[in-house]
Amino acid sequence: MAPTHSLTPAMQRQRNARLRRNTFYLALLAIALVAPFVAYPVFLMKVLCFALFACAFNLLLGYAGLLSFGHAAFLATGGYITGYLLASYPGLTPELGILAGTLASLGLGLAFGALAIRRQGIYFAMVTLALAQMVFFFYIQAPFTGGEDGLHGVPRGELLGLISLADNLNMYYFVLAVFVIAFALIQRTVHSPYGQVLKAIRENEPRAVSLGYNVDAYKLVAFVISAGIAGLAGATKTVVFQLASLTDAHWHMSGEVVLMTLLGGVGSLFGPLVGAGLVVSLQTQLAQSPLGNWVSVILGAIFVICVLSFRSGIVGEIQKLVKKNFK
Amino acid sequence: MSSAILEARNLTKQFRGFTAVDDVNLQVQEGHIHALIGPNGAGKTTVFNLLTKFLPPTRGEILYRGKPITGMKANEIARLGLVRSFQISAVFGHMTALENVRVALQRTLGTSFHFWKSEKSLDHLNERALELLDEVGLADYADVLTVEMPYGRKRALEVATTLALDPTLMLLDEPTQGMGAEDVDRIVELIRRVSKGRTVLMVEHNLSVVSRLCDRITVLARGAVLAEGDYQEVSRNPQVREAYMGSEAAEEEASA
Numbered sequence: 174m175a176p177t178h179s180l181t182p183a184m185q186r187q188r189n190a191r192l193r194r195n196t197f198y199l200a201l202l203a204i205a206l207v208a209p210f211v212a213y214p215v216f217l218m219k220v221l222c223f224a225l226f227a228c229a230f231n232l233l234l235g236y237a238g239l240l241s242f243g244h245a246a247f248l249a250t251g252g253y254i255t256g257y258l259l260a261s262y263p264g265l266t267p268e269l270g271i272l273a274g275t276l277a278s279l280g281l282g283l284a285f286g287a288l289a290i291r292r293q294g295i296y297f298a299m300v301t302l303a304l305a306q307m308v309f310f311f312y313i314q315a316p317f318t319g320g321e322d323g324l325h326g327v328p329r330g331e332l333l334g335l336i337s338l339a340d341n342l343n344m345y346y347f348v349l350a351v352f353v354i355a356f357a358l359i360q361r362t363v364h365s366p367y368g369q370v371l372k373a374i375r376e377n378e379p380r381a382v383s384l385g386y387n388v389d390a391y392k393l394v395a396f397v398i399s400a401g402i403a404g405l406a407g408a409t410k411t412v413v414f415q416l417a418s419l420t421d422a423h424w425h426m427s428g429e430v431v432l433m434t435l436l437g438g439v440g441s442l443f444g445p446l447v448g449a450g451l452v453v454s455l456q457t458q459l460a461q462s463p464l465g466n467w468v469s470v471i472l473g474a475i476f477v478i479c480v481l482s483f484r485s486g487i488v489g490e491i492q493k494l495v496k497k498n499f500k
Numbered sequence: 501m502s503s504a505i506l507e508a509r510n511l512t513k514q515f516r517g518f519t520a521v522d523d524v525n526l527q528v529q530e531g532h533i534h535a536l537i538g539p540n541g542a543g544k545t546t547v548f549n550l551l552t553k554f555l556p557p558t559r560g561e562i563l564y565r566g567k568p569i570t571g572m573k574a575n576e577i578a579r580l581g582l583v584r585s586f587q588i589s590a591v592f593g594h595m596t597a598l599e600n601v602r603v604a605l606q607r608t609l610g611t612s613f614h615f616w617k618s619e620k621s622l623d624h625l626n627e628r629a630l631e632l633l634d635e636v637g638l639a640d641y642a643d644v645l646t647v648e649m650p651y652g653r654k655r656a657l658e659v660a661t662t663l664a665l666d667p668t669l670m671l672l673d674e675p676t677q678g679m680g681a682e683d684v685d686r687i688v689e690l691i692r693r694v695s696k697g698r699t700v701l702m703v704e705h706n707l708s709v710v711s712r713l714c715d716r717i718t719v720l721a722r723g724a725v726l727a728e729g730d731y732q733e734v735s736r737n738p739q740v741r742e743a744y745m746g747s748e749a750a751e752e753e754a755s756a
Contacts, residue, residue, distance in 0.1 A: 186643075358616075366606055366622055367615035373592045373603045380590035383552070384604045384665060385578030386612070394613060 205349055214345040215413070220453045221352045222410040227433040227445030229402035232359050234431075235440030236368065237395040238375035242298040242427050243285065243305030244403050247278040249312060249422035251404030254278075256324040256417035257317045267330045267338055271351070271408040278404020279397060281308075286396035290389050302424065309422045323418030327411055344413060351409050355402050360442055362398060371395055432472065436479050438486025447487050504563075505530040505669055505699050506551065506582070511560035513546055513723075520546045522723040524560075528669070528716075533691070533700040535710045538720035539743060544703045545587070545673065547720065551701070552584040552671055553577050564669075581668035587677055589654040593647040597638055597657050600646055601629040604664035629664070636660040636690055652683030659690055670695070672702040676709050688712055711735075719743075 208217055226248055233239045255274030258265055289300040312318045319325070329338035338344045362368055374381045374388050381388050411417045420426065429452065437448025452472065459468045483490045504527040513521040521543045528534045536544050549555040551562060553574040562570045569577055578584075592600050605625045606612060614621075633639050636656040641649060646657065655675065662670060675691065676684045688709055691700065704710050710717060711731045719726045719734055721743040727734050734740055 361618070362615040364619045365615045365617050366609070366611045366619060367613055367617075369595075369599065369603050369606065369619060369622065370612050372595060376592035376594055377590050379554070379586065380592070380661075381603075382554075382574045383578055383584045383586075383590070384661070385575050385583075385607050387573075387575050391613070394615065398615065 202353065209342055209345045214341040216453075216457060218345055218348045218413045219410070219457075220450050221348050222406050222413065223430075223433065223453050224446045224449035225352050225355055225409070226403055226406040227430050227437070227449040228356060228359050228442070229399045229406060230430045231434045231439060231442075231445040232362065232402070233395055233399040234434060235444075236363055236375065237371050237392055239290075239392060239396065240294075240298045240431075241289075241301040241396070241399070242424070242431070243301030243303075243308075244399075244430050245422055245424060245426035246285070246305035246308040247282060247400040247403035248407035248410075248426060248430075249308065249417070249419075250281050251275055251278045251407030251409075252411040252417035252421050253312060253318050253324065255408035256327045256411040259330060259412070260324060260327050263328065265330070266334050267332055267347075267412050270330075271405065271412060274408030274411070275401055275405040278407070279401035282397045282400020282404075283393075286393045286400070290392050290396060302427070305422075305424065305427060309419070309424070312419060312422050318417070318419075321419065323416055324411075325416050327415045327417065329412055329415060338412065348409055348413060351405065355405055356442075358398075359402065363442065367391070367394070432476050434486075436476065436486055438488035438490075438492075441486070441488045441492065444486050444488035451487070503530050504528060505565055506701065507563040507566075508547075508551060509561040509563070511547065511550055511562065512558050513543075513550055513555060514558045520723050521550065521557075524720070524723070524725055526718055526725065528699060528701050530699055531697075532715040533695050533702070533713050535714040535717045536701065536703045536720060537705075537707070537710060537717060538726070541722075542720040543723040544720055546723075548584075548671065548673055548703050552582065554584075578665065581666075582671060583662050583665050583667035583669075584671040585658050585662055585673055585675065587673045589651065589658055591646045591649075591654050591657050591661070594645060596643050596645055597633060597649065597660075598626060598629050598642040600657055601632050601660050601664050602626065604661045605629060607665070632660045632664055633657075635663065635694075637686070652679055652686065655679070655683070655687060656690060659687075659694060663694055667698065669699045669701065672700060672704075674703050674705060676704065676706050684709065 230241065230244050233241055251274035254277040255270045258273050259267065259270040285301065285304045288304065289297055292300050313320055329344060331337050332343070332347055336343055338347060370381070370386055370391055374386065374391055378388055407421055433448035433452045434445045435448070436451060437446065438444025455472065456468055459465060459471060464471065479486065485493065506528040508524055508526040511521055511524040511526070512519065524547060536547060538544050546555065550557050553569070553572060557570065561568055564577070564580060564582065569580070592603065595603070602622055602625050605628060606622055611617060611621065630639065630642060633642055636659050638653060638656055638660060641653060646654060649657065672691070676687050679687065684706065691713060714731065716728070717731060717734045718728045719740050726743055727737045727740045
């Protein structure tokens with residue numbers, strides 16, 4: 174691979190960083206492959222689903238600079254559509270069900286995005302929140318969601334009609350595959366020609382306009398991709414737990430994903446993964462302990478500490494330390 | 501008609517009853533460096549924002565090469581070749597200088613929505629980007645994150661980014677604002693050099709910059725055109741002296 178143009182030192186450095194990053198991801202993948210033999214697969218799947226949700230959210234907040242406070246709507250839509258289709262049509266294979274849920278979220282993202290993108294900052298957040306609340310009440314009333322009870326007994330089915338997902342290990346590897354593909358898509362999006370423009374818009378929107386970019390269209394694309402991946406996370410989660418419930422549509426969920434992303438580190442690809450892992454672990458552990466009723470208080474306190482003392486999140490702080498000590 | 505590249509006819513902007521720009525007629529001739537000057541609050545920046553479509557006018561018309569662009573959006577006129585700069589240096593902070601220029605270059609590739617493509621597909625633009633950086637004396641800064649660059653260099657980078665679009669008309673909003681004398685000289689030289697074969701319209705406070713650079717000057721006061729001409733004509737105009745240079749000129753003469 175002989176480069177035809179001159180490589181500046183920084184490009185060399187970038188290339189090295191890319192190499193290091195890929196090695197890191199490979200190591201992580203290796204760990205993920207053996208993880209179900211060490212930890213409880215259902216717990217791992219939950220972490221992966223929420224990590225994917227947080228990654229989708231981070232694409233919007235960290236790379237487009239848009240704070241959505243309505244991402245629960247996309248998680249829930251993916252879950253409900255997939256759940257409903259799989260429960261009603263026994264012949265439908267899970268991957269098609271998940272695809273349908275994802276597409277539904279994509280469509281919803283397009284509609285919401287087109288409405289919300291014209292507003293900026295807190296107004297954008299409020300519009301997304303309002304729209305998501307409408308979705309929440311729609312799902313309470315709609316006949317196919319089971320209202321307050323939710324959708325239960327969604328069959329996991331057989332992947333491609335061949336591999337039974339009832340087995341937790343099979344299910345785990347399927348979820349892992351979904352996660353890896355979606356994560357790769359986000360990674361590519363961030364490091365694409367489109368990602369460069371998105372970054373420019375985040376850094377200085379008027380300047381991006383003056384360079385001739387139609388910034389609203391770029392933001393909308395980011396919003397739709399983010400909504401679609403959030404829907405994918407919800408759809409996959411529904412298959413894993415065989416249920417879709419109002420919890421996913423509630424604004425608590427929109428808040429939780431903000432917490433996960435900020436805790437892990439906004440604007441770093443790996444941050445939301447760490448954040449989601451941490452929050453889900455804490456919730457699971459605390460729920461079983463005598464502190465069960467205090468989960469929200471403890472998470473809230475952690476959030477406050479995070480925002481006050483390490484604002485770039487766990488991964489951001491670690492990156493800073495590494496930069497300082499190993500350069 | 502004349503060879504005006506940009507023309508404003510009866511341009512008016514009102515904010516809640518306050519008329520910031522009042523019936524301004526302006527012609528920028530092709531190949532000129534044209535300055536828009538005036539005391540604080542004269543409406544220079546508002547006129548500038550109207551011309552660059554960052555604000556919609558209340559009344560009036562804007563023509564580019566004789567064609568109306570009044571109803572176009574800011575990003576659309578950039579595609580016609582009218583590229584503006586900003587009062588506060590407008591750079592993309594957490595991108596390197598090279599990436600700043602490249603993001604302008606990449607627009608014409610038509611792949612800017614391709615989120616599935618690797619950013620390596622942009623690498624062939626690096627050479628051109630480096631040339632542009634070299635042209636403004638920033639070759640050594642190619643790999644530096646823009647937030648870490650000194651102010652004067654950021655402004656030079658902004659010029660390089662603007663040049664990347666090969667604009668026919670550059671609109672500069674106070675290009676020397678907030679600069680030390682050394683940087684001002686560098687930017688003046690730079691503008692002189694890059695304006696070859698282009699037209700420049702600039703809002704500028706620094707009169708020495710205007711006198712050194714500009715072919716034609718329009719003086720605004722209270723939202724309306726007070727005078728127009730070259731530096732000699734304008735600086736001799738008693739109304740201008742009173743409205744604009746009054747205090748400054750008097751001080752200068754007193755100290756001279």
